[in-house]
Amino acid sequence: MASSNSYKLRCSIPGHEMDVRGLAAAVFPEGAFVSVSRDRTGRVWVPNSSPDKGFTEMHCMSGHSNFVSCVCIIAPSETYPRGLIATGGNDNNICVFTLDQPQPLFTLKGHKNTVCSLSSGKFGTLLSGSWDTTAKVWLNEKCMMTLQGHSAAVWAVVILPEQGLMLSGSADKTIKLWKAGRCDKTFTGHEDCVRGLAVISNTEFFSCSNDTSIRRWLVTGECVQVYYSHTNYIYSIAVFPNSQDFVTTGEDRTLRIWRKGECAQTIRLPAQSVWCCCVLPNGDIAVGASDGIIRVFTEAEDRMASAEDLQAFEDELSKATIDPKTGDLGDIKLEDLPGREHLDEPGNRDGQTRLIKDGEKVEAYQWSVSDGRWMKIGDVVGGSNQQTSKSVVYEGKEYDYVFTIDVNEGGPSMKLPYNVTDDPWLTAHNFLQKNDLSPMFLDQVANFIIENTKGHVVGPAQPESADPFTGEFIYFSIKVAFLFILKGGARYIPGSSDGGTGFGADPFTGTIYLTEATRFVVIFSVSPVHLSPAKLKELNGRAPQEQKLSEEALESIERLLLSVCGPSSSEPPPTIQQISLLWKASHWPEDIVFPVLDIMRLAVRHSQVNESLCGEAEGVQLCNHLLSLMRPEGRPANQMLALRTLCNCFSGRNGRALLMAQRETVLSRAADLASVCNKNIHIALATLVLNYAGCLHSQPDLEAKAQCLSVASRALETVQDKEAVFRLLVALGTTVASDQTAQDLARSLGVSSQISKYSSVSDPSKVAECCQLVLKELQ
Numbered sequence: 001m002a003s004s005n006s007y008k009l010r011c012s013i014p015g016h017e018m019d020v021r022g023l024a025a026a027v028f029p030e031g032a033f034v035s036v037s038r039d040r041t042g043r044v045w046v047p048n049s050s051p052d053k054g055f056t057e058m059h060c061m062s063g064h065s066n067f068v069s070c071v072c073i074i075a076p077s078e079t080y081p082r083g084l085i086a087t088g089g090n091d092n093n094i095c096v097f098t099l100d101q102p103q104p105l106f107t108l109k110g111h112k113n114t115v116c117s118l119s120s121g122k123f124g125t126l127l128s129g130s131w132d133t134t135a136k137v138w139l140n141e142k143c144m145m146t147l148q149g150h151s152a153a154v155w156a157v158v159i160l161p162e163q164g165l166m167l168s169g170s171a172d173k174t175i176k177l178w179k180a181g182r183c184d185k186t187f188t189g190h191e192d193c194v195r196g197l198a199v200i201s202n203t204e205f206f207s208c209s210n211d212t213s214i215r216r217w218l219v220t221g222e223c224v225q226v227y228y229s230h231t232n233y234i235y236s237i238a239v240f241p242n243s244q245d246f247v248t249t250g251e252d253r254t255l256r257i258w259r260k261g262e263c264a265q266t267i268r269l270p271a272q273s274v275w276c277c278c279v280l281p282n283g284d285i286a287v288g289a290s291d292g293i294i295r296v297f298t299e300a301e302d303r304m305a306s307a308e309d310l311q312a313f314e315d316e317l318s319k320a321t322i323d324p325k326t327g328d329l330g331d332i333k334l335e336d337l338p339g340r341e342h343l344d345e346p347g348n349r350d351g352q353t354r355l356i357k358d359g360e361k362v363e364a365y366q367w368s369v370s371d372g373r374w375m376k377i378g379d380v381v382g383g384s385n386q387q388t389s390k391s392v393v394y395e396g397k398e399y400d401y402v403f404t405i406d407v408n409e410g411g412p413s414m415k416l417p418y419n420v421t422d423d424p425w426l427t428a429h430n431f432l433q434k435n436d437l438s439p440m441f442l443d444q445v446a447n448f449i450i451e452n453t454k455g456h457v458v459g460p461a462q463p464e465s466a467d468p469f470t471g472e473f474i475y476f477s478i479k480v481a482f483l484f485i486l487k488g489g490a491r492y493i494p495g496s497s498d499g500g501t502g503f504g505a506d507p508f509t510g511t512i513y514l515t516e517a518t519r520f521v522v523i524f525s526v527s528p529v530h531l532s533p534a535k536l537k538e539l540n541g542r543a544p545q546e547q548k549l550s551e552e553a554l555e556s557i558e559r560l561l562l563s564v565c566g567p568s569s570s571e572p573p574p575t576i577q578q579i580s581l582l583w584k585a586s587h588w589p590e591d592i593v594f595p596v597l598d599i600m601r602l603a604v605r606h607s608q609v610n611e612s613l614c615g616e617a618e619g620v621q622l623c624n625h626l627l628s629l630m631r632p633e634g635r636p637a638n639q640m641l642a643l644r645t646l647c648n649c650f651s652g653r654n655g656r657a658l659l660m661a662q663r664e665t666v667l668s669r670a671a672d673l674a675s676v677c678n679k680n681i682h683i684a685l686a687t688l689v690l691n692y693a694g695c696l697h698s699q700p701d702l703e704a705k706a707q708c709l710s711v712a713s714r715a716l717e718t719v720q721d722k723e724a725v726f727r728l729l730v731a732l733g734t735t736v737a738s739d740q741t742a743q744d745l746a747r748s749l750g751v752s753s754q755i756s757k758y759s760s761v762s763d764p765s766k767v768a769e770c771c772q773l774v775l776k777e778l779q
Contacts, residue, residue, distance in 0.1 A: 002675045004300060004559055005370075006256060006265060006299060006369070006370035007265055007267060007285065007297040007298060007299050007303045007308060008297060008298065008299075008303045008305070008370075009295060009296075009297055009304070009309065009310055009313050010053055010054075010284060010296040010297060010298040010303050010304060010305055011053055011054040011055065011295070011296050011305060011309075012292065012293055012294070012296075012309075012313070013047070013054065013055055013294040013295070013296070014292065014293050015035070015043055015057055016035065016037035016038075016039050016041070016293075016294070017039060017042070017293045018037050018038035018039040018067070018274060018292050019035070019038045019067075019069065019273070019288075019290045019291075019292060020035050020036070020037050020275060020276065020288025020292060020293070020294055021034050021036055021037060021038060021067070021069045021070065021275050021276060021287060021288065022035065022036040022068070022069060022070040022071040022087075022275075022276050022288070023036075023071070023277060023278040023286050023287075023294070023400055024071045024072050024073050024085075024278055025073070025278050025279065025280050025281060025286075026044060026073060026083075026404055027073055027075065027076055027082065027083040028076075028082040028086075028099070028641060029046050029058070030281075031280065031281065031282065032044055032045060032046045032047070033045055033055075033286050033415055034071050034073065034085055035071070035286075035288060035294055035716070036069070036070065036071040037067070037068060037069035037070070037292065038067035038708065039067070039292070040062060040064050040065070040066065040089075040718060040732060041060055041062050041068065041462070042061040042062075042068060042071060042085065042097065042501050042561060042568040043057050043059065043060050043061070044057070044058045044059035044061075044085075044099065045057060045058065045294070045479040046058045046188045052159050053303050053304070053305065055294075055296065056407075058099075059093070059099055059102070060102055061085065061087070061097045061102050062101075062102055062103070063087075063095040063097070063102075063103055063104040063107065064089035064090070064091050064093065064095060064296075064534075065071055065086065065089075065091040065467045065632075065675065066088045066089055066090035066091040066291065066674075066675060066714065066717070066718075067089060067090045067587035067717050067718075068087050068088070069088055069089060069090060069114060069115065069116045069117055070087065070088040070118050071085065071086065071087045071088075071118065072085075072086050072113065072118040072119055072120050072126075073085060073086075073120060074096070074120045074124060074126065075120060075122075075124075077124060080098060082098070082099055083100075083374045084097065084098060084105065085097045085099075086095050086118050086120065086126055087118075088112045088114075088115030088118050088128060088130075089114070089115060089195055090714055090717065092109070092111045092112060092113055092114065092115060092130070092132075092388070093107050093108065093109055093111075093115065094107065094111075094115055094118065094126070094128055094138070095107050095108075096107035096108065096650045106141050107448070108126075108128075108138055108141065108143070109412040109436075110136055110143045110146075111128065111130040111132050111134070111136065111454075111705040112130070112132040113130050113131035113132035113153075113536060113710055114130060114131045114157060114710075114714075115128050115130050116129060116130060116131060116153070116155055116156045116313040117129035117154065117155060117156050118153070118157070119157050119158045119159045119166075121159035121166075123139070123583060124139060124140070125139050125159065126135065126138040127157045127158070127159050127166055128157065129153075129154035129155065129156060129157035129169075130151040130153070130154055131154075131710065132153075133148075133150050133151065133152060133153060133154060134146050134147060134148050134150070134154065134751065135147040135150075135154050135157050135166070135168045135178075137166070144343070145181040145356075145746070146180065147166070147168060147175055147178050147183070149175075149183045149186075150168065150170040150171075150172050150176065151170075151172045152170050152171035152172040152193075152747075153170060153171040153193075154168050154169070154170050154171075155169055155170060155193060155194060155195050155196075155601065156168065156169035156194055156195060156196050156207075157169070157197070158176060158197040158198065158199055158207070159304055160199060160201045160202065160219070161199065161201070161202050165177065165178070165179055165219065166179075167179040167197050167205060168196030168197075169195070169196070169197050169207055169236070170194055171194070171744075171747060173189040173191065173192060173193065173194065173209075174186050174187060174190075174590060174720065175190075175197070175207055175217070177219060178298050178390060179742070180382070183220075184467075184643060185220075185221055186606040187207075187217055187221060188221070189215060189223050189226075190207065190211055190215065191209070191213075192209050192210035192211035192213040192233075193205055193209060193210040193233075193747065194208075194209050195208055195209060195233065195234060195235050195236070196208040196235065196237040196248075196524045197237070198235045198237045198238060198239045198246065199239070200216070200239060200243050200244070201243060203218060203219050203220075203444070204216065204217065204218055204219070204224075204539040205217055205219070206237050206239065206246060208234035208235075208236070208237040208248055208250075209233075209234060210233040210234070212228065212230045212231060212232060212233070212234060212250075213226055213227065213230075213234075213252055213266050214226070214227040214228075214234065214237065214246075214248060214258075217229075218366040222692075223455055225261065226415060227258065227261065227263070228407075229256055229263035229266070229351070230248065230250045230252055230254065231252045232250055232251035232258065233250050233251040233252075233753060234248050234249070234251075235250050235251065235273070235274065235275050235276065236248065236249050236250075236275065236276045236277050237277075238277050238278050238285075239279065240283065241281070241512065242285070244259070244260075245257075245258055246258050246260045246277065247277050247288060249274035249275065249276065249277045249287055250274060250275070251272070251273055251274075251753060252273060253268050253269055253270075253272060253273075253320075253648055254266050254267060254269065254274060254351070255267040255269065255274060255277060255285065255287050255297065256351070257285075257681060257717070263350075263351065263438050264294040264350065265350050265351070265369070265370070266350055266351025266366065267297060267319070268317060268351075268366055268377045269287065269295065270291070270316045270317045270378075271289035271291040271293070272290050272757065273289060273290035273343070273753070274287060274288075274289045274290075274768040275288050275290065275599070280296075282298075282300070283298070283299065283300075284296055284297065284298045284300075284303070285297045285298075287687065289696075290535065297318065302458065306324075314376075317375070317376070317377055317378065318375075318376035318377065318378065318467045319378070319379075320377065320378035320381050321378055321380075322364055322377070322379065322380050322381075328758045337355050337356060337357045337362060338356055338357070339356060339357055339358070339453065340356055340358060340497075342356050343356060343365060343374045344355060345368075346363040346372070347367025347374065348367075349369070350367060350368065350370075351367065352366065352367040353365070353366055353367075353377070354366075354367070354374065355380060355414060359556055361379055361380075362380040363376060363377050363378075363379055363380065364376070364377050364379070364380055365377060371701075385617055388577075392458050399415070399419055400418060400419045400420050401418045401419075401452070401453060402415055402417045402418075402742045403415070403416040403417075403418065403448070403449070404414070408651050409778050413424045413458055414430050414431075414435050414448075416445070418439070418449055418453065420453060424449040424450050424453075427446075427449060428445035428449060428688050431445060432445065446555075456466065458482070489746070492673050492770045501650060509519065516747070521726070522647065522687050522690055522691060528623050529706070533540070535595070535732060536554055536557070536558070537551075537597065539588070539592045539595065540554060541591075542592050543587070543588045543589065543640055546594060546666075547584065547585075547587060547588055549581060549584070549585060553581045554686075556575075556577065556578050556581055557578065557581055557582055557585060557599065559571075559572075559578065560574050560579070560581075560582060560599070560603060561580040561599050561602070563578075563605070563606070564602055564603045564605065564606045564609065573606075573608055574606060574608050574609050576612065579603075579609055579612045579613065582596070582599065582600060582609075583613065583622075586600055586625065587625070590629065590634065590638055591635070593629075593700070594635075594637045594638060594639065594641065597629070597638060597641035597642065597645065598641055599647055600613075600641075600646075601641055601644045601645035602646050604645055604648045604649055604652075604655065605648050605651045605652075607652055610649065610651065610652030610653075610655045611652065611653075611654045611655050614649055614652065614655040614657075614658045615654055619654065619655075619657075619658035619661075620655065620658075620662070622649075622658070623658060623659075623662045623665070623666065626642040626645055626646060627642075627665065627666065629641075629642040630642045630643065630669050630670065630672075630673060631675065632673065633670050636676060636678045636680075638682060639673055639676065639678075639681050640678070640680045640681045643670060643673070643681065643684035643685055643688055644687075646670075646688055647660060647665060647685045647688050647691055648683065650691045650695070651667075656695060659691075659692070660695060663692060663704055663707065664707065666705075667688075667692065667707050667711050668688070669684050670688055670689075670711070671685075671710075671715065673685055674714060674715040674717075674719060675718060679720070679721035679723075680725065681723050682715070682719045682724035683721060683723050683724045683727065685715060685719075685724070686712075686719065686723075686724040686725075686726075686727035686728045686731065687714065687727055689708060689711050689712050689715070689728060690727045690728070690730055690731040690734070692704075692729075692731075693705075693708050693712075693731040693732075693735045696708060696735065697734050697735070697737065697738075702741055702742065704743045705735050705739070708731060709732065709736075709742070709746055711750065712728045712731045712732050713732075713736070713751060713754060714726055716728055716754060716755065717754075722761065722763075722764060722767050725758060725767055726764070726766055726767045726770055729755060729758065729767065729770045729771055730770055732746065732751060732755070732774050733770065733773055733774040733777060735779050736778065737777060743777060743778055744776055747778055750775075751778060752775055752778045754776060755771055756771070756775065758770050758771040759771045759775060
């Protein structure tokens with residue numbers, strides 16, 4: 001079999017609908033491999049017979065309720081001669097499959113957060129690593145021991161050939177060697193999260209990290225070699241059968257092949273995140289990426305793709321867009337770029353990157369040693385405008401603009417320095433804080449910056465946004481509240497009407513915001529559905545006899561609605577009897593209870609209703625009732641309104657106390673609704689997480705913040721609606737702001753890499769602006 005000593009594409013397999021997160025070479029059938037994806041499935045791929053060089057799906061496995069993040073093969077046994085397939089998921093579970101059925105043979109439960117790594121050993125032993133900071137050892141469908149010692153997520157685990165030795169790599173930057181369930185040694189050296197481990201022999205192993213390095217270790221503790229070539233996070237590493245050469249993949253969009261300790265070949269892919277790889281028995285390499293496509297590369301000439309397919313792959317790569325700020329281009333500077341003639345000069349090494357100017361565009365090329373030419377790998381977005389000349393010096397620094405601001409007539413002027421790469425809202429906030437000015441001027445200063453920089457801003461002013469539920473406007477200064485929370489000192493939320501002493505109402509919708517220091521709450525406060533007395537009477541007629549209300553009771557509920565959201569404040573306050581009748585009606589059958597829930601989520605904003613329904617005795621009953629309506633198999637309308645009712649409970653002291661006490665249960669049930677394909681539910685879910693984050697901001701409760709981070713992170717895996725994404729980003733930023741431990745936890749969960757894709761969202765611009773602020777907090 002001829003070998004080119006250079007890997008080229010064998011085939012592309014578009015079999016998954018979302019990111020491919022894990023790959024493993026299968027024991028059976030020969031030459032097969034297994035993939036797992038965020039689309040919640042695992043799939044077994046078998047090679048096609050010649051001359052077709054591709055793979056065919058042989059088996060599809062499903063059993064996880066959220067995305068699948070890792071996979072490993074459990075070796076054959078007498079009971080299972082073809083081996084088993086174990087998958088770990090974001091639902092905290094491990095599913096174990098045979099090749100005979102799509103459903104799991106059994107499910108292992110015990111982790112409290114995402115299972116992100118699996119490794120199998122002798123006698124059916126299974127080792128799992130999780131975001132819950134632990135690793136667990138499983139045998140015969142039972143958890144035999146829990147390995148505790150890491151202070152952050154356990155991203156990688158592997159069982160060494162020598163019996164009883166196990167390794168775990170963590171976001172706490174360390175690797176631990178476990179012997180008989182106890183930590184025997186801790187390896188330090190990596191400067192960021194350890195993302196992958198691979199066995200070389202009984203005595204050696206590799207590790208890879210977010211710090212862009214690969215390390216070779218002896219189990220005795222010494223690091224014997226460090227390898228550099230990647231320019232961004234390294235997500236996975238796999239060793240060739242010779243136990244010396246290896247391959248790696250990462251966030252710099254590349255697969256890199258290492259021979260004799262050197263990066264011998266760099267293959268760039270048309271996808272942002274190259275999540276995983278595995279080496280097949282014949283030496284071919286399977287790679288999974290964020291575009292949902294599995295690509296197989298080979299150095300065997302008779303297995304390489306046709307010339308047409310190779311050209312199609314190159315064409316796809318050339319159309320990619322590259323953001324120079326992501327690190328994909330290494331340390332290359334963008335100043336004084338040469339023209340196309342620069343490509344006439346050969347490169348110095350495989351994978352070398354070169355930028356050239358072509359008119360107004362900046363293009364990126366990569367040197368291919370095997371082809372002896374420069375291959376286009378994409379266009380650099382904004383590359384021709386990366387540098388801006390600075391001509392104004394203020395306090396020893398150069399700025400694009402230094403404005404003179406006169407706040408009071410006859411008073412001293414103030415200087416406001418600004419660069420076009422800055423966020424105008426954050427600049428305005430910092431200016432007001434520095435000069436001890438009222439936050440009421442925030443909008444004016446930010447808009448002044450935007451107007452006087454003639455549109456040269458990274459993020460334009462926030463547009464007013466329509467509530468997807470009703471079309472009514474929501475409070476557009478939510479980002480301002482977020483900025484205040486980041487700084488931790490604001491006692492006033494712009495838009496409040498009472499000077500920051502209690503509750504302020506948004507003048508557009510009546511939305512209530514808490515204006516206590518460093519805390520705000522988003523309340524759904526739009527009009528109820530069109531509910532006529534005749535309709536309420538009709539629905540009452542369909543209720544079971546024991547739940548029917550009298551005509552007098554129906555009129556009482558109508559008066560309650562007027563008292564909590566009527567056109568004037570002259571309505572009498574709700575009575576205990578009215579609240580009791582509303583509570584009774586909220587237990588109507590699920591197919592007719594929707595309008596009653598709509599009234600309840602409005603009523604609970606009223607202080608007396610909030611106190612009555614959310615009190616110590618009644619509150620748990622309310623919580624349990626709403627959670628029962630939020631079952632994943634329930635009706636979407638009820639799910640959405642139950643979530644919105646919980647959000648509105650935060651408007652009162654009793655409601656906040658209730659929901660903080662019930663946090664673990666409420667957030668766990670709410671998180672399950674991220675999988676429901678309904679943007680209204682997603683926005684309500686995001687708002688609930690945001691309200692919890694606001695209440696937890698100044699509290700040292702790491703466990704509670706960890707749950708907020710976890711739920712927000714999990715929701716971002718499936719939520720598509722930009723308003724929901726925005727609120728989840730605000731929740732993340734609020735949770736980590738001014739809390740180093742929470743920031744470390746967020747980094748350990750990979751939040752930065754997860755949300756970075758939103759940093760360039762242009763519509764609405766507030767998503768990118770908020771994302772950039774969160775990323776700054778996590779730097």
